[in-house]
Structures are given as C-alpha cells and as structure tokens.
Amino acid sequence: MSHVSHARPVVTVLDLQRMAGAGERIVMVTAYDAITARIADAAGVDVLLVGDSVGNVCLGFESTLPVTMAMMAHHLEAVVRSRPRALLVVDLPFLSYHLGVEDTLRNAGGLVQKGAQAVKLEGGARRVPVIRALVEAEIPVMGHLGLTPQSVNAMGGYKVQGREAAAAVGLLEDALRIQDAGCCSVVLEGIPAELAERITRELTIPTIGIGAGAACRGQVLVFHDILGLVPGRHPKFVRTYLDGFETLREGLGRWGEDVRAGRFPGPQESYMLPEAAREQVTAWKPTTQV
Numbered sequence: 001m002s003h004v005s006h007a008r009p010v011v012t013v014l015d016l017q018r019m020a021g022a023g024e025r026i027v028m029v030t031a032y033d034a035i036t037a038r039i040a041d042a043a044g045v046d047v048l049l050v051g052d053s054v055g056n057v058c059l060g061f062e063s064t065l066p067v068t069m070a071m072m073a074h075h076l077e078a079v080v081r082s083r084p085r086a087l088l089v090v091d092l093p094f095l096s097y098h099l100g101v102e103d104t105l106r107n108a109g110g111l112v113q114k115g116a117q118a119v120k121l122e123g124g125a126r127r128v129p130v131i132r133a134l135v136e137a138e139i140p141v142m143g144h145l146g147l148t149p150q151s152v153n154a155m156g157g158y159k160v161q162g163r164e165a166a167a168a169v170g171l172l173e174d175a176l177r178i179q180d181a182g183c184c185s186v187v188l189e190g191i192p193a194e195l196a197e198r199i200t201r202e203l204t205i206p207t208i209g210i211g212a213g214a215a216c217r218g219q220v221l222v223f224h225d226i227l228g229l230v231p232g233r234h235p236k237f238v239r240t241y242l243d244g245f246e247t248l249r250e251g252l253g254r255w256g257e258d259v260r261a262g263r264f265p266g267p268q269e270s271y272m273l274p275e276a277a278r279e280q281v282t283a284w285k286p287t288t289q290v
C-alpha cells in the first residue's frame, strides 16, 4: 500500500488531543476548494474545515440552511484533491443528521469515503444518539455549540448565546454530554469568553473557539474573513490580516487596463513561430479558387 508523503507529518484527530495537552494552540480555518486548501495548508494550519459556511461565502446564500449534501461533497472533493497535510474536517449540513441514525451514518460515511477525516455537527444533548452512532462507526465527530448557524431561525437571528445563567449552564451541560457521547473536540461559537473558558476547563477534549475568547485550546475563522475577501462589516470576532478584496480588485483592474491599452499580451506571454515556419507563413499567398 502506498501513502502520500508530506514534508511534515499529517495531522490526525489524535494530534488535536496531544496538542491541547501540550499547551499548543490549534489553528483551524475553513477551506472550500483546492486553492484555498493549498494556501491554508502552505500557511501551516492544523485543521481545514470544509464548512457549510460555503453557502454564505461562496454560493451566495443568506444562511447555511440551503446547503445540501451534494454541495458539501462537491467542495470536499475539491479540497481532498489538494492533498492537505492538515486534518480534514467536513460539516454535516442542515437535515443531513436530523432524520435518524441510519441516515446520518450514510451521509457522514459517504463524506469519509470521499476523504474527510472527521465530521462536524451542530447541537448539544439532543445530538447524543447520532454522535454515539458515528463514533461507533469509527467516524470522529467534532461538536459545535453556542451560536450554531443552522439554528438561526430557532435562535431568532445570529445572536451571542449563553449570556443568561440558565443558558450558560445549559451550554456547559451540553458540552459535557457531547464529550461523553464521544466527540473528539468541540467548536464554541459566539459565547462569552468566561463561559468558553469554563467549558474549556471542564472538558478533556479540546475546544476550538470562534467568537468565544482566548481561553479555547484553538481558534477557527473563515478563510475569506481573515484575508479580507468579503467587503463590508464583519462580526466583532473577526480579525482581518489583508485587504484581499482590494488587492485582488486592484490586480484585476491593472490587467484590464493592460488589455484595453494593448499592453497584454506581450512577447513574453505569446507563442512565436519557429524561423522557417515564419518565413513560409509570411511568403504565403492565397491560391485563386476557380
């Protein structure tokens, strides 16, 4: 059997636990296609998430709810083709794990067969049966608690969760329940930093935060947010490291100017005829047709 060899060893789910234990912060970012995966992998991230945020970021939906299994599979396959060394986690989209254990296993198993190394699903105690079944089928599961985007209608919008005592305690309990069910780690999204810190202390599995303060064992952000590819206002928890939108717009704009001014393509971007062929082509005259 042959294995892909990487300059650095590949990251596995077991490494997440090891890294957290050693106090190393886990770096996770979304990737939706071969090029975003290649860039993220070259930047040395530990975990690539083929997130259902592909719906908002790449497909123009207003939420993640319209994202289907077919869409996730399509984007996962593109990421897999880049052969990342990072651990590859894929989101189970809305309705792919809500209709029963068998359906969930078929959906998650299909994504694993396409190259995912773990699946992520949203929700707490009520997801315990499907988490158990997935773990039983040797499919590592990453949980996702707090501001879970697939619950946007139930939450009445994208709002920070766990601000009231009862809700905060509920999230702590949910975190323990999904850990007991076998999750290998959990994303904490849009919750107060102190609550995320408490959950992180209570759990033995690593927490990965997004809008959940600095105490989590790792952090995740959307690729396009970090690189400033989405114009307009960002949520408070996003830090942008590049004005990617403007940089790309400017590059394309310069190319357009070169095309319009006849400066593109130049000799260096053109294929030339060999000398002998050029002479013949120059000397060629059309024969008169009778």
Ligand code: KIV
Residues within 6 Å of the ligand: 030, 049, 050, 051, 052, 053, 054, 091, 187, 189, 210, 220, 221, 222
């Ligand atoms: O789909 C996604 O991008 C996510 C993360 C931001 C955690 O679930």
